[in-house]
Amino acid sequence: EVQLVESGGGLVQPGGSLRLSCAASGFTFSSYEMNWVRQAPGKGLEWVSYISSTNSGSTRYYADSVKGRFTISRDNAKNSLYLQMNSLRAEDTAVYYCAREGSYCSSTTCYEHMDVWGKGTTVTVSS
Amino acid sequence: EIVLTQSPGTLSLSPGERATLSCRASQSVSSGYLAWYQQRPGQAPRLLIYGASNRATGIPDRFSGSGSATDFTLTISRLEPEDFAVYYCQQHGYSPMYTFGQGTKLEMK
Numbered sequence: 001e002v003q004l005v006e007s008g009g010g011l012v013q014p015g016g017s018l019r020l021s022c023a024a025s026g027f028t029f030s031s032y033e034m035n036w037v038r039q040a041p042g043k044g045l046e047w048v049s050y051i052s053s054t055n056s057g058s059t060r061y062y063a064d065s066v067k068g069r070f071t072i073s074r075d076n077a078k079n080s081l082y083l084q085m086n087s088l089r090a091e092d093t094a095v096y097y098c099a100r101e102g103s104y105c106s107s108t109t110c111y112e113h114m115d116v117w118g119k120g121t122t123v124t125v126s127s
Numbered sequence: 128e129i130v131l132t133q134s135p136g137t138l139s140l141s142p143g144e145r146a147t148l149s150c151r152a153s154q155s156v157s158s159g160y161l162a163w164y165q166q167r168p169g170q171a172p173r174l175l176i177y178g179a180s181n182r183a184t185g186i187p188d189r190f191s192g193s194g195s196a197t198d199f200t201l202t203i204s205r206l207e208p209e210d211f212a213v214y215y216c217q218q219h220g221y222s223p224m225y226t227f228g229q230g231t232k233l234e235m236k
Contacts, residue, residue: 035225037172045164045172045215047225061224097171112219113162113177120171 002026002116004098009121016088016125022081022098022118030076033101035114036083038094038123048096049083066092088125095120129154129220133228139236146203148231150216155196160219163192163201166230167212175214176201203233211235 008020022034036048049072052059060072071084081098102115130153140146150161158179164172174183176192179199189204203210216228 037225044230045166045217045227047223047227050224063223099172102174102177109159109178110157111159111178111181113174113217114164114172114225115174115177115183117171117173 002100004100004116004118006096006098006118006121009096009123011124011126012088013127014089014125017084017086018088018123020083020085020096020098020121020123022083024079024081024100027100027116029074029079033103034072034074034081035099035101036072036081037097037099037114037117038092039097039120040091040094043094046094050101051081085123088123090125093123093125095122128223129156129218129226131216131218131226131228133214133216133231135231136229137232137234139234140206141236142206142208144206146201146206146210146233148201148203148214148233150194150199150201150228152197152199152218156199156218158195161192161194161199162217164215164217165210165212166215167209172215206233208235 003025005023012018033053035050050061051072069087073082097120098118099114100116103112132151134149161179163176165175166172180192191202193200213230213232215230
């Protein structure tokens, strides 16, 4: 069964740090690009970060709201995705989901979307 | 940045009825880059439609997607009780890499 399981969420004070993990199983993790997406309480979905599928994770992108504070990484040997979150703010409070990139190109069209999602881990930034 | 606007914000219908959800983009979007997701209360989002009109694996054929350029539609032909949820459209861009619409809540009348 294809599965993503997030962990590492919790309560942290403003200015603090937290490291989220996402354990992948049931598919060849190293072959897939990955994302983090978050959802603030009662709000919609917000893309946070992307990492490419190479072993070194050489291509990474971030939303402007987290750039310079969050770092995405991966360990293909451990089938794991990470999100290091520093300088946390109250507005970072959210459920954080890891999501697999289901992108591919046919002979005529390229498709970009997220085809597998974890159940999420909750981050609360509060004093 | 491309902005996706979904309408209506809330749609009240009964089981068995047809639902039509709209997603309008502020600039043209490649059809291959437009997806729809369903999120039930307390659950993670689930991919329904990718490439504007392709059903994801395991998605019932009562769900269909259509549209191009700036106007996209998700249609549910005959609502089942489990279809009442929030629906998001999403597009792939470059900065930011992905954007989502604000969501349409489909509620039971």
